Amino acid sequence: MSSLLQVIDLKKYFRTPRGMLHAVDGVNFTLDAGKTLGVVGESGCGKSTLGRVIIRLLDATDGTVIFDGKDITNTKDVKSLRRDMQIIFQDPFASLNPRMSVYEIIEEPLIIHKMYSNKEAMHQRVQELMDTVGLASRLATAYPHELDGGRRQRIGIARALALEPRFIVCDEPVSALDVSIQAQILNLMQDLQEQQKFTYLFITHDLSVVKHISNEIMVMYLGMVVEKSGADELFERTLHPYTKALLAAIPEPTIHKTRQRILLRGELTSPINPKPGCRFAPRCNYAKDICFQQTPPLEEVEPEHFVACHRVREIND
Amino acid sequence: MTVTTKAGQPKKRRGQGKDIWRRLCKNRLAVFGMIILAGLVLLAIFADVIAPYPYDLQNYSEAFEFPSWRHPFGTDNYGRDILSRVIYGARISLQIGFISLSGGALMGCILGAVAGFFGGWLDTVIMRFTDILMSIPKTILAIAIATTLGPGLVNAMIAVSISSIPTFARVVRASTLTVKEQEFVEAARAIGASNARIIFRHIFPNVLAPIIVQSTLGVGTSIVLAASLSFLGLGIQPPTPEWGAMLSAARGFIRDQWYMVFFPGLAIMLTVFALNVFGDGLRDALDPKLKN
Amino acid sequence: MSDKLLSVRDLTIHYITDDGVVKAVNGVSFDIDKGETLGLVGETGAGKTTTALGLMSLVPDPPGKVVGGEILFNGKNMLKASKHELRAFRGKEMSMIFQDPMTALNPILTVGEQIAEVIQLHDKLSKAEAYKKAAEMLRLVGIPDERMTEYPHQFSGGMKQRVVIAIALACNPQFLIADEPTTALDVTIQAQVLDLMAELRKKFGTAMLMITHDLGVVTEICDKVAIMYAGQIVESGDLESIYERTCHPYTKGLFGSLPSLSKKIHRLSPIPGLMPDPSNLPTGCPFHPRCPNAMEICKSRAPVNTEIEPGHFVRCLLYESKTGEGEK
Numbered sequence: 001m002s003s004l005l006q007v008i009d010l011k012k013y014f015r016t017p018r019g020m021l022h023a024v025d026g027v028n029f030t031l032d033a034g035k036t037l038g039v040v041g042e043s044g045c046g047k048s049t050l051g052r053v054i055i056r057l058l059d060a061t062d063g064t065v066i067f068d069g070k071d072i073t074n075t076k077d078v079k080s081l082r083r084d085m086q087i088i089f090q091d092p093f094a095s096l097n098p099r100m101s102v103y104e105i106i107e108e109p110l111i112i113h114k115m116y117s118n119k120e121a122m123h124q125r126v127q128e129l130m131d132t133v134g135l136a137s138r139l140a141t142a143y144p145h146e147l148d149g150g151r152r153q154r155i156g157i158a159r160a161l162a163l164e165p166r167f168i169v170c171d172e173p174v175s176a177l178d179v180s181i182q183a184q185i186l187n188l189m190q191d192l193q194e195q196q197k198f199t200y201l202f203i204t205h206d207l208s209v210v211k212h213i214s215n216e217i218m219v220m221y222l223g224m225v226v227e228k229s230g231a232d233e234l235f236e237r238t239l240h241p242y243t244k245a246l247l248a249a250i251p252e253p254t255i256h257k258t259r260q261r262i263l264l265r266g267e268l269t270s271p272i273n274p275k276p277g278c279r280f281a282p283r284c285n286y287a288k289d290i291c292f293q294q295t296p297p298l299e300e301v302e303p304e305h306f307v308a309c310h311r312v313r314e315i316n317d
Numbered sequence: 318m319t320v321t322t323k324a325g326q327p328k329k330r331r332g333q334g335k336d337i338w339r340r341l342c343k344n345r346l347a348v349f350g351m352i353i354l355a356g357l358v359l360l361a362i363f364a365d366v367i368a369p370y371p372y373d374l375q376n377y378s379e380a381f382e383f384p385s386w387r388h389p390f391g392t393d394n395y396g397r398d399i400l401s402r403v404i405y406g407a408r409i410s411l412q413i414g415f416i417s418l419s420g421g422a423l424m425g426c427i428l429g430a431v432a433g434f435f436g437g438w439l440d441t442v443i444m445r446f447t448d449i450l451m452s453i454p455k456t457i458l459a460i461a462i463a464t465t466l467g468p469g470l471v472n473a474m475i476a477v478s479i480s481s482i483p484t485f486a487r488v489v490r491a492s493t494l495t496v497k498e499q500e501f502v503e504a505a506r507a508i509g510a511s512n513a514r515i516i517f518r519h520i521f522p523n524v525l526a527p528i529i530v531q532s533t534l535g536v537g538t539s540i541v542l543a544a545s546l547s548f549l550g551l552g553i554q555p556p557t558p559e560w561g562a563m564l565s566a567a568r569g570f571i572r573d574q575w576y577m578v579f580f581p582g583l584a585i586m587l588t589v590f591a592l593n594v595f596g597d598g599l600r601d602a603l604d605p606k607l608k609n
Numbered sequence: 610m611s612d613k614l615l616s617v618r619d620l621t622i623h624y625i626t627d628d629g630v631v632k633a634v635n636g637v638s639f640d641i642d643k644g645e646t647l648g649l650v651g652e653t654g655a656g657k658t659t660t661a662l663g664l665m666s667l668v669p670d671p672p673g674k675v676v677g678g679e680i681l682f683n684g685k686n687m688l689k690a691s692k693h694e695l696r697a698f699r700g701k702e703m704s705m706i707f708q709d710p711m712t713a714l715n716p717i718l719t720v721g722e723q724i725a726e727v728i729q730l731h732d733k734l735s736k737a738e739a740y741k742k743a744a745e746m747l748r749l750v751g752i753p754d755e756r757m758t759e760y761p762h763q764f765s766g767g768m769k770q771r772v773v774i775a776i777a778l779a780c781n782p783q784f785l786i787a788d789e790p791t792t793a794l795d796v797t798i799q800a801q802v803l804d805l806m807a808e809l810r811k812k813f814g815t816a817m818l819m820i821t822h823d824l825g826v827v828t829e830i831c832d833k834v835a836i837m838y839a840g841q842i843v844e845s846g847d848l849e850s851i852y853e854r855t856c857h858p859y860t861k862g863l864f865g866s867l868p869s870l871s872k873k874i875h876r877l878s879p880i881p882g883l884m885p886d887p888s889n890l891p892t893g894c895p896f897h898p899r900c901p902n903a904m905e906i907c908k909s910r911a912p913v914n915t916e917i918e919p920g921h922f923v924r925c926l927l928y929e930s931k932t933g934e935g936e937k
Contacts, residue, residue, distance in 0.1 A: 042795035043766075057507055082509035094500035099522040108518075109508040148883060149653075159508065178652040179822060183866035183879030190876070205796060212868040212877070235870060249800035251825030253867055255852045263804060264797050267765045339627075 003030040004199050005054070005167060010063035012046075012053050019273035023049040025223035026063070028298070031216075033166070036193065036200040038214030038231065040207055040246070044268050045220040047203045048090075051169040054201065055085040067167070083113060086165040090172035092152035096144040102155055103140040106130065109162040129158040134188060150181035157188070169201045174209060186213060207250060211235055219243045222271040222279040225298055229305035239307045239316055242280050278310065286315050340602040347598020353591035361408035368401035373556045384576055391576040393567065399577065402558035403584050409559045410588065413474055414540040420478035421539075422532055425485025430516055430524075432486065433493025444490070447483040455480045459542050463551040473552030477539045488531050492524035499523075526603040533596030537589035544585055560585050614783060614816050615641040615664075620678035622656075622663050625671065629888040633659040635840035636678070638914075643783070646810065646817040648827035650863075651837035654884045657820045660837075661786045664818070665705055666695050682784070701731040704777040708789040710769035714761040720747070720772050721757030724779050731780045746775040750805060767798035771805065781813055788820045803829050824863065828852070833920075836860050839885055839895035842914075846921035856923045858900045894926065902927055 012024040024046040031037050039047045052058045054065055056078050065073045072081060089095035096105055106126050109115075116122040130137060133154040144152055153173060160168055170189070174182040190213060192198060204210050210217055210231075217234045219227040219242065227240040238244050248262040266283045278284070281291040290310050298308040309315070341347055360367060376396035384391040390399035425447075432443040450458065462476035496502065497520065505519050544561025546552035553559040555566070560581040567577035618638050624631040634656045641647050651657045662668045663675060666687060680687040682703065690698065699705075707713050715723060724743035728734060734742065744754040750771040761769055770790060777785055787806070791799040807830050810817060819831055827834055828848060835845035836857065844857040855861050862880035882899040885891055891898055897907040904926065912926045 042797060055507070057503060079509045082507065087504075087507050089500055089504060091500055095504045097501040097505070097519055097523070100518075108505075108510070112509050112511075112514070150883065156504075159504070163508070178884075179863060180652065180866045180880040181883075183868075183877040184881075186868070187877055187879065207796075208868040208870045211870060245797055247870070249796045250870065251800075251803070251823060251827075251829050252870070253824035253828065253852075253864065255828055255848050257828075258871060263800060267767060268795060268798065 004033040004068060005031040005201075006064075006066040007054065008064040008066070010050070010053060010065065011061045012049050012058060013061045016272065022223045022271040022274055024053060025271065025274070027218075027220075027225055029216075029218060029225075029228065031199060031201070033199050034193070034197045035215045036202050036213055038210035038217040039201060039203045039220060040205065040210055040217060041220035042205055042246075042268055044222060044270050046223040046271075047220050048171055050220075051087065051171050051201055051203050055087055055167075055169055056081055057087070079113075082109075082165075083163050084165050085167045085169070086160040086163065087169040087171060088153075088156050088160045088173045090175055092149045092156060092176060093144070095156055096152060098144055100143075101140065102130075102135065102142050102144070102147075105144075105155055106158045106162060109159060113163060115163070125162070129162055132161065132192070133158045148181075149177050150184060153177060153185055154188070157185075157192075161192070165198070167199045167201070169203065171203045172205070173202075175204065175206065182209070189213065207235075207247060219246070222269070222274070224279060224308065225306070226280065226308050227306065228298070229302075233305055237302070237305070239301060239305065239312050240309050241284050241286050241315065278308070286311055337602045341598055344598040344601060346594045347602075350591040350593070350595035350598065353587060354595060357407050357411060357588060357591070360404050361411050364405045364408050368398075368404040370398040370401040372402045372405040372558045373397065374401075381570075381574055390580045391574070393563075393574075393577050394570065397556075399563075399580055402563060403560070403580055406558045406560045406563065406581065406584065407588075409470075409553065409557060410540050410543065410585075413470070413477065413543040413559075414536040417474040417477035417543070418481055418532060418535050418539045420474070421481030422485050422528065422535070424478070425482040426489045426521075426528060428482070429486040429489030429491075430493050430520060433490040434497060434512070434516055434520065440490075443486065447486045450479070451483040451487075455538070455542060456545055459546055460549065460551065463546050468551055468554055470553055470557070473543055473546050476546065476552075477542045480542060481535055481539060484535065485528070485531060488527050489524055492527050493520055496520050496523045526600075530596055530600040530603065533592055533599055537592035537596075540588060540592075541585065612642040613640055614643045614645075614683060615818075616681040617664070618679050618681075620660065620663055620680065621676045622659050622668055622673060623676050624673045626888070631888045632890055633673075633840055633887055634663065635890075637837075637840070637842055638678075639835055639842065639845065641784070641816050641818065644810075644814045644816055645833070646819055646831045648831035648834045649818060649820045649837060650822065650824060650827060650834060652822055652884055654839075654887065655837040656840040656887070657837055658788055661705065661788050661818065661820055664786060665699060665703060666690070667705075697731070700727050700782070701780045702782055703784045703786070704780075704782040705786040706770075706773050706777050706788065706790045709793055710766055710773050711793070713773050714769060716761055719758050719760055720752075720764070723772070724776050727776055727779050742779065743775075746779050747772075749778075749809070750775045765798075767794055767802060770794060770802055774802075774806065774809070778809060778813060778815065781815075783816060785815050785817045786820070787817060789822070790819075791826065792821070792823070799826075806830060824867065836863070839890060840887060841895065841924060842922075843896065843924045844922065846918075850918065850921035854918075854921070856917060856921075856928060857925050858902050858927075859896050862899075862901075894924075 007027055007029050010024055010027045014021040014023055027050060029037060039050065041047045049058065053060050056072065060073055063073070064071060067085065103126055106129055107122060110122055110125060116125060127137060130140065135151065135154050135158065139147070144155065174185050177185060186209065193200060202210060202213055214231045217229065217231050218225055219240065221242050227234065227243045234243065238247055245262045245264050248259050252259065264283045271279065276295050277292045278296050281287040284291065288311065296308045296310045298306050301307045301312055374397060378396065379392050380394055380396040382388050382392040388398050388400065390403060392398055428443050428447065432440040459476040459480045462479055463472055466472035466475060502515060502519055505515050543552060544559065544564065547559045547562035548565040550565065553562050555562060563581040564578060570577050620634055620637045622634040624633055637660055639647060649657050649660065659668065664680060668675060675688055721740060721743050724746055725739040728739040728742050729736065744757055747754045747757060752768060752771055764772065791802050794802060803826065821827060831848065833845065833847050834851045835842045836859065838859050844851065844860045851860065855864060865878040866880060868877060880899055885895055893909045894907045894912050897903045900907065907926055910926060912924045912929055914922050914924050915928050916922050917928050
């Protein structure tokens with residue numbers, strides 16, 4: 001089966017007063033239709049930027065994005081791309097226009113793309129979308145500020161679904177929600193994927209959430225991919241020191257701890273004017289000289305399991 | 318929240334407008350201002366019915382009369398009833414105030430939105446243009462334009478319009494810059510909205526609050542500006558009963574016929590005061606919503 | 610003399626607004642001993658922050674009002690204290706750390722000045738001595754003291770939170786309230802800050818109220834837990850009782866909503882519905898509309914606090930009948 005999305009050596013740099021910020025620095029992956037790729041990392045790793053570059057909300061500095069066999073990296077007709085590629089935002093408060101009602105928000109993409117010729121058909125479609133995401137029809141005339149985070153996020157999802165896209169970037173869609181609401185929304189997104197065969201790029205900082213919903217997971221640090229493998233494999237056989245630390249840092253909700261404590265030194269920095277060498281080296285408990293001199297390439301260390309670390313074999317055996 | 322609980326009914330959902338109205342009404346000073354403005358508007362609309370005399374009815378036998386039952390505000394040097402002239406003056410002043418302001422506001426909003434949204438050289442050119450306008454004091458600018466165009470109501474309105482452009486352009490540009498960065502604007506781009514759609518459907522409704530506030534305050538300034546023009550003999554020409562013109566004409570009679578100056582002056586003061594407190598109240602009422 | 614540092618009884622705080630009375634906190638009771646840490650767990654709208662503000666007498670009045678209950682700190686009733694007494698009290702005996710480190714620090718004062726400020730306010734030290742102590746505090750939280758003259762914007766989120774902790778602990782208070790101190794931080798930074806807090810707690814013997822929504826964070830740093838829902842504590846006890854022998858349906862629901870790193874689950878089991886509107890609470894038990902075990906009686910009778918094993922309290926009618934007795 002040919003893949004729906006192919007990303008080849010994608011780079012996005014920003015010019016800042018302090019220098020060139022390498023937000024995304026050479027990311028590669030393929031994603032098959034109907035599957036979910038989880039992208040995990042902390043602040044400054046570039047995951048949100050990656051999502052936005054793929055759907056052309058930002059323009060790539062270098063590299064290629066191939067969607068459904070076509071090179072869309074530099075295409076001028078971005079509007080028609082929107083029919084196939086959509087995004088769900090993190091902040092259910094900021095991503096909705098406070099002056100538009102629920103109905104108007106969901107209806108807007110349909111109007112822009114002239115999807116329906118008459119009002120009746122449009123009305124029906126909006127109703128349908130509201131039903132699909134679990135929004136009561138009486139809320140159609142409500143305004144975002146009257147609703148809670150969970151409902152607002154459902155509006156965002158309905159809006160993303162309106163154009164019947166095939167690929168959806170989910171940018172931390174549940175991070176701003178309460179735990180019990182998170183679970184509701186995650187279930188909804190899973191159900192939708194099962195019914196309508198969406199392909200998701202699921203961006204999050206929460207490893208527990210991503211394990212549950214992804215087929216494959218990619219861990220990013222300061223703009224580069226440090227580990228990539230199947231979802232279960234990543235947790236059963238964690239290879240990169242950063243991924244290990246990330247997993248160890250998550251407080252387990254149990255008094256019988258199963259994981260080893262690993263505390264990292266230092267702070268999360270910004271990838272501005274990065275020098276050659278592993279970007280994680282300054283904080284890594286295993287760093288040796290070579291780690292500071294040569295940038296480790298992303299290599300297939302075990303079948304379908306890629307790691308960017310000079311000492312990966314030594315550390316894990 | 319519109320949560321339904323088994324105990325209570327769904328909480329009443331209120332439109333944003335009603336929320337704002339409620340907050341506005343709690344501000345007593347603003348309500349006072351609103352009542353005065355409402356009164357002025359009524360006077361303006363029904364001047365023909367309310368005013369006891371036509372504004373240009375001259376009667377030399379009754380000239381320079383002190384305020385009395387027959388002429389509550391007295392009469393001027395031509396024997397015209399000042400009360401009637403003040404009432405008709407409301408119509409003129411409000412017209413000038415609102416129409417000129419609308420013209421200036423419209424131009425200013427468009428310039429400000431374009432500058433803020435597109436940035437770059439367009440922003441620079443527009444902002445330097447408004448800087449030039451702003452560097453000239455409003456009154457002098459209005460005088461200069463009115464002098465160039467010649468006297469008359471329309472020219473006065475044009476002059477006042479142009480003077481109000483810079484403030485609106487600045488206010489709208491600043492708000493646009495903020496709103497532009499909000500996630501829902503990015504979301505609009507993500508669904509394929511064109512720049513025009515984003516500006517009119519997403520940015521404008523969210524910068525409306527400062528525009529409204531600036532407008533109410535601006536009407537007051539426009540009225541004073543127009544009055545100044547008439548005072549100097551530009552703008553409105555006699556016998557049109559514009560308050561500023563009335564002030565000008567009464568200059569020579571201040572000592573003995575103080576009422577000729579007092580009542581038109583009082584009218585200007587009251588109108589501007591009402592507009593200001595109403596504008597302040599409106600800003601406060603809109604503010605908590607802005608925080609959301 | 611008992612070890613009890615803080616004793617809260619039936620604390621009730623309401624907000625009087627135009628939309629009605631918001632019953633934010635409804636009869637909350639708990640005790641904290643010297644050196645002990647209580648985790649207060651709940652979701653948005655449960656009333657945790659209002660409770661914390663109530664403890665510090667910082668509830669905005671209007672529209673908030675402490676309608677009932679008492680707060681005894683070292684035996685002294687805080688609700689009856691004068692403004693003067695409270696000011697001397699805050700920062701010295703009881704301190705608070707807020708959620709967002711980005712806005713908790715004054716951007717125009719250096720970090721050293723802000724720590725020294727609280728020291729000078731409470732301990733009678735000269736400026737030079739206060740600054741020396743401030744440098745010591747910075748070192749204690751893992752920041753080199755050369756950075757004393759830097760401004761908040763020069764620090765990252767995690768470091769800012771450390772500074773906030775340094776300010777809170779500068780006068781060695783007996784009690785610290787931490788309102789979601791690590792929620793806004795990245796996961797690896799959160800681990801560092803939690804570790805620091807645990808260390809300092811041991812070093813200074815500070816008692817703590819840790820407010821969080823994260824059941825994992827609780828296990829890292831707390832001795833006991835209280836679960837809050839709709840302004841009430843629905844279950845409380847030591848870590849083992851709550852995590853191993855969970856009783857209240859809401860607490861069970863919370864655990865069930867968590868995606869697990871260790872277990873393989875295909876679908877999460879969230880609690881249906883939403884937290885009730887505090888200005889329109891349901892009758893009887895506030896959780897009954899969402900409770901999978903709700904009985905008919907739950908709609909009309911409010912459950913009382915029942916001790917089902919020593920130290921483990923549940924507010925649920927399912928357990929009331931089991932023991933047959935309870936206390937309010």
